[in-house]
Amino acid sequence: MSGSDMSASPAASRTRLYGSWGNILRAEHETLAPRSVDGAREIAARLPAHSAIARGNGRSYGDVALNPGRTLVDMLGLDHFIAFDATTGRLRCEAGILLSDILAVLSRPDRDGSGWLLPVMPGTRFITVGGAIANDVHGKNAHGLGSFGCHVVDLELARSDGRRLVCSPEENPDLFAATIGGLGLTGLILTATLQLRRVPGLALEAEDIAFDRLEDFFTLDAESAQAWEYTAAWIDCLAGGEALGRGIYMRARHAPGVGAPPPARAPSRSVPLTPPLSGVNGLSVRAFNALYWRKLGSKRRKSHVGSYEKVFFPLDAIGHWNRLYGPAGFYQFQAVVPPEHAEPVTRELLAEISSARQGSMLVVLKRFGDIVSPGLISFPMPGITLALDFPNLGDATRKLLARLERIVVAAGGRIYPAKDFSMSRESFAKGYPALQDFLRHRDPAMSSAFARRMGIVEEEDAS
Amino acid sequence: MSTSPRRIAIFGATSDIAVAFARAHAAGGTRFALSARDGAALDRLAQDLKVRGAGEVTVRTVDFADLSQLPAIAEAMWGAFGGLDVALIAYGSLPDQAKACLDPALAEEALRLNFTSPALLVNTLAGYFEAARAGTIAVITSVAGDRGRQSNYVYGGAKGGLQTFLDGVRHRLHASGVTVLDIRPGFVATKMTQHLPQTGPLWAQPDKVASDISAAIAKRRAVLYTPWFWWVIMTIVCALPRAVFHRSKL
Ligand SMILES: Cc1cc2nc3c(=O)[nH]c(=O)nc-3n(C[C@H](O)[C@H](O)[C@H](O)COP(=O)(O)OP(=O)(O)OC[C@H]3O[C@@H](n4cnc5c(N)ncnc54)[C@H](O)[C@@H]3O)c2cc1C
Numbered sequence: 001m002s003g004s005d006m007s008a009s010p011a012a013s014r015t016r017l018y019g020s021w022g023n024i025l026r027a028e029h030e031t032l033a034p035r036s037v038d039g040a041r042e043i044a045a046r047l048p049a050h051s052a053i054a055r056g057n058g059r060s061y062g063d064v065a066l067n068p069g070r071t072l073v074d075m076l077g078l079d080h081f082i083a084f085d086a087t088t089g090r091l092r093c094e095a096g097i098l099l100s101d102i103l104a105v106l107s108r109p110d111r112d113g114s115g116w117l118l119p120v121m122p123g124t125r126f127i128t129v130g131g132a133i134a135n136d137v138h139g140k141n142a143h144g145l146g147s148f149g150c151h152v153v154d155l156e157l158a159r160s161d162g163r164r165l166v167c168s169p170e171e172n173p174d175l176f177a178a179t180i181g182g183l184g185l186t187g188l189i190l191t192a193t194l195q196l197r198r199v200p201g202l203a204l205e206a207e208d209i210a211f212d213r214l215e216d217f218f219t220l221d222a223e224s225a226q227a228w229e230y231t232a233a234w235i236d237c238l239a240g241g242e243a244l245g246r247g248i249y250m251r252a253r254h255a256p257g258v259g260a261p262p263p264a265r266a267p268s269r270s271v272p273l274t275p276p277l278s279g280v281n282g283l284s285v286r287a288f289n290a291l292y293w294r295k296l297g298s299k300r301r302k303s304h305v306g307s308y309e310k311v312f313f314p315l316d317a318i319g320h321w322n323r324l325y326g327p328a329g330f331y332q333f334q335a336v337v338p339p340e341h342a343e344p345v346t347r348e349l350l351a352e353i354s355s356a357r358q359g360s361m362l363v364v365l366k367r368f369g370d371i372v373s374p375g376l377i378s379f380p381m382p383g384i385t386l387a388l389d390f391p392n393l394g395d396a397t398r399k400l401l402a403r404l405e406r407i408v409v410a411a412g413g414r415i416y417p418a419k420d421f422s423m424s425r426e427s428f429a430k431g432y433p434a435l436q437d438f439l440r441h442r443d444p445a446m447s448s449a450f451a452r453r454m455g456i457v458e459e460e461d462a463s
Numbered sequence: 464m465s466t467s468p469r470r471i472a473i474f475g476a477t478s479d480i481a482v483a484f485a486r487a488h489a490a491g492g493t494r495f496a497l498s499a500r501d502g503a504a505l506d507r508l509a510q511d512l513k514v515r516g517a518g519e520v521t522v523r524t525v526d527f528a529d530l531s532q533l534p535a536i537a538e539a540m541w542g543a544f545g546g547l548d549v550a551l552i553a554y555g556s557l558p559d560q561a562k563a564c565l566d567p568a569l570a571e572e573a574l575r576l577n578f579t580s581p582a583l584l585v586n587t588l589a590g591y592f593e594a595a596r597a598g599t600i601a602v603i604t605s606v607a608g609d610r611g612r613q614s615n616y617v618y619g620g621a622k623g624g625l626q627t628f629l630d631g632v633r634h635r636l637h638a639s640g641v642t643v644l645d646i647r648p649g650f651v652a653t654k655m656t657q658h659l660p661q662t663g664p665l666w667a668q669p670d671k672v673a674s675d676i677s678a679a680i681a682k683r684r685a686v687l688y689t690p691w692f693w694w695v696i697m698t699i700v701c702a703l704p705r706a707v708f709h710r711s712k713l
Binding site: 014033035036037038080081082083084091093105106 | 490503504507508510511513514515516654657658
């Protein structure tokens with residue numbers, strides 16, 4: 001009954017229920033859970049064709065880390081640090097380690113408040129290094145530092161032919177490029193070396209500014225680009241007409257000499273179970289947006305200096321907040337459109353959402369810079385990215401998503417697979433012109449619900 | 464931080480509870496002497512603890528089922544840093560009860576690893592700690608040791624015997640100021656229990672158990688039920704009249 005043992009078996013196989021973060025799909029999977037890098041390599045070497053996909057911490061909203069009826073390789077057992085060089089800031093670790101652990105252990109302020117920080121962090125710290133690489137995630141500083149993949153020095157990949165390969169810009173560069181943003185389809189990422197970043201103060205100076213219309217976002221953004229390294233805006237997506245695109249612009253930068261302790265490893269409060277009905281509906285969204293829009297009061301501007309937790313990870317404060325959407329779950333939509341179409345296309349998207357009256361509470365608008373990610377099919381590209389989530393109302397929601405998708409792809413943009421549960425094969429192929437090149441590096445054993453939905457792996461391929 | 468132990472030895476260091484315990488104490492230069500059967504896993508853990516802030520980590524591979532290795536391993540771990548603040552014994556195995564009923568060799572193996580070996584090891588360590596007149600010997604037993612049940616009395620019997628043995632060692636070491644902690648976890652989601660569903664309100668994570676152990680060591684407690692509600696459950700289970708208990712399928 002108690003929990004210690006000496007067994008060194010590479011993995012135990014069993015079936016388990018896994019879902020997408022958006023709870024659109026939950027399904028039984030045959031699960032393999034390697035406990036070590038060697039164990040993971042042995043597992044990879046035994047995988048039949050089109051059978052398996054790696055899973056990190058399941059924070060992808062869509063189906064990139066799902067594989068119903070087939071195998072999931074749960075990578076959370078690979079959670080060891082390997083080495084950290086405090087003079088160069090190079091960290092080597094296993095791929096199942098969480099960003100929250102890296103922050104807790106390595107991002108501690110020195111006496112002068114400075115310290116080492118992950119160069120790129122998405123809106124949640126509860127994701128694995130492997131998941132961050134496979135989706136090539138981005139953060140609020142994408143305009144200045146690019147995506148996560150830009151800071152990967154090298155990685156080790158286990159392939160189903162039994163090989164364990166080191167991949168970097170110098171060694172196996174093609175496979176390196178395919179694996180960054182490669183959605184787990186090139187094999188199991190075992191370890192990675194990351195280049196951390198020295199910041200003059202771990203605390204942030206943050207400023208929130210209310211703005212009245214979409215044009216103002218672009219003005220504020222242009223103004224902030226140089227001096228503020230973290231930027232993003234919340235948009236009130238229910239506002240239409242004159243007020244279309246109004247919102248709150250959020251910008252932050254490191255406060256030199258001011259330290260901040262790392263955020264907790266787990267949220268202190270959590271939604272214990274899925275309520276039978278969604279707590280997120282037309283009424284609550286309307287109320288939330290109206291209140292949130294006014295949160296800065298009559299001064300319409302607020303600033304403070306302090307921990308980065310609230311700026312980077314506002315949603316991490318409550319565990320399993322995704323359950324609030326009820327049993328039907330929710331769709332997340334994130335797209336990027338090239339800079340030349342940014343303003344008109346964003347306007348068109350917001351108008352479409354506002355007129356469909358399918359509001360979202362989390363609406364993020366953010367500019368990506370010109371730093372090119374090393375990944376072949378990475379999501380980030382120069383332009384404006386819009387992210388929202390919609391309670392799942394069935395057909396009406398899927399139709400809205402299809403309309404948004406059409407607008408984005410017609411403008412030369414693309415949809416983010418990590419957040420997707422509905423894009424068409426055509427849109428995927430159009431949005432990711434290097435797809436054919438990428439496919440040559442696919443590991444034949446890998447398949448996911450997403451890969452099958454996109455026709456990357458044919459349904460009848462599966463044995 | 465002043466109460467945090469500075470020299471820790473862990474026997475069965477690669478078990479999930481032990482790993483969680485070691486990680487929780489790594490920051491601030493704690494020195495670790497680690498032993499387990501799997502050398503590669505030990506090396507991996509040693510590196511991990513160093514990045515997490517451990518001062519020094521020594522490792523030793525050992526098969527605890529081989530009783531002849533115990534005196535040497537105890538000496539080596541005690542001597543690694545010239546004495547210890549905490550020795551945590553965390554190894555064990557969960558035998559298949561149905562098979563162990565039919566196969567004496569399997570039952571003997573389980574009794575050896577879950578009773579004879581840790582008991583002999585504690586006995587040897589007790590001598591070192593007694594002479595130093597300080598420190599804590601912490602041993603993971605199990606709530607399964609509190610009352611024999613048809614479904615796992617081989618494991619439960621070994622753990623129950625170990626509990627009684629620890630009781631005696633505690634009595635012996637009382638005068639020297641050494642603490643003996645008997646840790647009784649319930650269901651913990653570890654690799655040992657990976658074949659079970661591991662979901663439901665009774666299942667605990669290794670991190671939770673590890674932090675309970677740390678608190679119990681700091682408070683110099685004698686017996687720890689972790690999570691706490693197992694104390695309530697086991698009090699009831701032990702109080703059930705035999706006539707009632709025997710009708711259950713537990
Ligand atoms: C609240 C919240 C906010 C978010 N904010 C952002 C954001 O700002 N920016 C952003 O980019 N994303 C954001 N995301 C999405 C999230 O960062 C990504 O989905 C991330 O990839 C999830 O990592 P994970 O470890 O949970 O991996 P999973 O979701 O489990 O898997 C993601 C992909 O990685 C692959 N994978 C995982 N581990 C390995 C491995 N070891 N080897 C090979 N492949 C592997 C999987 O196969 C899958 O394709 C957010 C998600 C949430 C829930």
